[in-house]
Amino acid sequence: MDTAYQGFETNVLTFYGPDVAIGDLVKVSGEGTVAKCAAKEPFVGLVVTKRGDFAGVQMRGYMELKAGGTITYGYCKMDTDGANGVTGASTGAMTHLVISKGTDTVGIIL
Known part of the structure; x- marks a missing residue:
């Protein structure tokens, strides 16, 4: 049997993020907005989906x-x-x- 962790308490929120891409580590940059983290910035989540200017950000899990x-x-x-x-x-x-x-x-x- 293999171990598996995907899906554990996964929570995804939608933010406005015109300049982010799937795979970006992001920070909250304004009201309902995220931006890609620069080096040494704390991240709040990972962009897992993108539709137009909106990003699905995994915040937990x-x-x-x-x-x-x-x-x-x-x-x-x-x-x-x-x-x-x-x-x-x-x-x-x-x-x-x-x-x-x-x-x-x-x-x-x-």
Whole structure:
């Protein structure tokens, strides 16, 4: 039997996001609006759908992201890398629950 995490408490909200694309890590940039995160900005979710200028942003649940740096299992501080991935951080970053890791990916519960 294999382990599976997809679908765990997945919540998706719709935001106005004309400049974001599927796969972008995003921040809330205004009333009902999201923008792509630059390096070291905290993210609120991952764009999983796009229709016109509107984006479906996964705000909770399991997601797999590109990863670099030192990321450990359990609760780990992470920064965005500005290229839709995350890196391990020591201070000033958000903490997320890491439950799976690949060579250049990490699976987190947001």
